Amino acid sequence: MARITVKVEPLHADGTTCDHAVSPSGKPRDSDSGCAGRRSYRVWCSSCGQVGKPHGLRVLAEPEQARHRAQHQVATTR
Ligand SMILES: [Zn+2]
Ligand SMILES: [Zn+2]
Incomplete structure (x- = not known):
């Protein structure tokens, strides 16, 4: 079973x-x-994408x- 990671990624305006x-x-620190700055945040799943x-x-x-x-934990419960 591949390990699935779900993370929050910051996005630029574009x-x-x-x-x-x-x-x-x-x-931006530098x-x-x-970097134009962070405008939004998306949830990204290594299995499903955005x-x-x-x-x-x-x-x-x-x-x-x-x-x-x-949801993934439910789906992968034995
Ligand atoms: Zn940036
Ligand atoms: Zn997923």
């Missing part, structure tokens, strides 16, 4: 994932990194992440 270092305020629509805040994406992870 929909690309942000893996830049940012300060706790959400601003102004030369080319789950639902991107959320404006991380705290809004986390319940969906937990819900989706729980």
Whole structure:
């Protein structure tokens, strides 16, 4: 059974994932990194891909992440 990971990924305004270092305020830590700042957060599942629509805040994406992870646990319970 492949291990499934469900994570919250930050996105830029253009929909690309942000893996830049940012300060706790959400601003890019390095102004030369080319990071335009984080606009939204999506739930990403290694098995299903994107789950639902991107959320404006991380705290809004986390319940969906937990819900989706729980769905897989139900599906894989012996
Ligand atoms: Zn970025
Ligand atoms: Zn999934």
